[in-house]
Amino acid sequence: MKAVIFHQYGSPDVLQYTEVAKPSPTPEQLLIKVFASSINPIDWKIRRGMLRVVTGNKFPFFLGSDFSGEVLEVGKNLTNFNTGDQVYGFVKPNFGGAYSEYLVTTPQFISPKPNNLNYLQAAAVPLAASTALQALRDQANIKNGQKVLINGASGGVGTFAVQIAKAYQTEVTAVCSSKNIPLVQQLGADHVIDYTQEDFTKNGQQYDIIFDAVSNRSFSACKNSLTSQGIYITLLPSSQLIIDNVLAFFSSKQVKFLLAETKPQDLAELTRLIEQGQITPIIDRTYNLSEIIAAHTYSEEGHAVGKIVIEV
Structure with a gap:
């Protein structure tokens, strides 16, 4: 073969x-x-x-x-x-x-x-959508009405994360480049930040969940953009992650790292969302x-x- x-x-x-x-x-x-x-x-x-x-x-x-x-x-x-x-x-x-x-x-x-x-x-x-599902549902315990920011919203994991966050009836802010704004809006994003024009960590807005789907911003940079019980999720293990966990230890805010696992029940859940038209x-x-x-x-x-x- x-x-x-x-x-x-x-x-x-x-x-x-x-x-x-x-x-x-x-x-x-x-x-x-x-x-x-x-x-x-x-x-x-x-x-x-x-x-x-x-x-x-x-x-x-x-x-x-x-x-x-x-x-x-x-x-x-x-x-x-x-x-x-x-x-x-x-x-x-x-x-x-x-x-x-x-x-x-x-x-x-x-x-x-x-x-x-x-x-x-x-x-x-499979892998990208499972990553988004496990990050938001399992690591962040996503809930109806929360404010969620997806950094890297137009990428492989990000496009699924936007749709899954909307399936949980949250208010979604998507971070991407200007050319991808129409796409993430089509996927359901309530607000869009063009990272070439605005730094989401410095605009004064706060979120219950920040999912860094491209892992290019640290908890240190994002912590002021989290609510008091906010959760930051990254997909990249690094020395910075160790520092971030030390910082989070002295805070009510949390740092989470995810390496997606294969779970048939999660694939079945994704199939349900896809067949219902909530994920494409x-x-x-x-x-x-x-x-x-x-x-x-x-x-x-x-x-x-x-x-x-x-x-x-």
């Missing part, structure tokens, strides 16, 4: 679209024919070696987390899925394998695909799997609006 692998950390040029052995499922696994995947920033951070403490130096490395496809084989010990089922999900990025024609995984990483999405749209959802995936560009170098290069530029999808 065709897959994307790399034998050393580095630039997009280390990625190889090549022939590898087709995997075989164990009695506890399913074999998925992958129709689409998508790019998440963690993919190219792994490729660059930024997470080698977790990923180690064992090569070749198979990249890719998100997938949508069809069940081809069901392990003999499994009963919840059948051959031909249309599914989507995400595997742990540090194991990867979704940039390929076939993937073996376990039921905990998949869920039935939303009926109103095609495979390309479905592949844009936003796709910036679609590349073929053989164009993975160009796809990673574009993702690293940091200007993608919504998700970059890979057609397998």
Whole structure:
């Protein structure tokens, strides 16, 4: 089968679209024919070696987390899925394998695909939308009527975060560039701040939740923009996060860090919201799997609006 692998950390040029052995499922696994995947920033951070403490130096490395496809084989010990089922999900990025024609995984990483999405749209959802859901619902305990600010509202996680926050009936302020203002308004944002014209940490406004979906502002910078019980959430572990937690210790405000987990119940919840029309995936560009170098290069530029999808 065709897959994307790399034998050393580095630039997009280390990625190889090549022939590898087709995997075989164990009695506890399913074999998925992958129709689409998508790019998440963690993919190219792994490729660059930024997470080698977790990923180690064992090569070749198979990249890719998100997938949508069809069940081809069901392990003999499994009963919840059948051959031909249309599914989507995400595997742990540090194991990867979704940039390929076939993937073996376990039921905990998949869920039935939303009926109103095609495979390309479905592949844009799992990791980014799960991240937004778990950040707002689990870390921030989002509630009706709260004021929520999404920094990086036009990105992969941000576009889902805006829609999920609105599904919880909150007042949403989206931070993005001027060219993306119409999009985030269309997604439901009540207020929009153009970060090229205004610094949201210095305008005197306060929020119950600040979700830094691009992790480019610290708690230290945001703390005065939080209400007395406000919560700041970041997706990037860093030395600054340690300092922020020390600062938060002496405050009623909270700092939260999230690394999304695969939860079938969360994928089912996202499916419900999608099928009810409350969430729509936003796709910036679609590349073929053989164009993975160009796809990673574009993702690293940091200007993608919504998700970059890979057609397998």
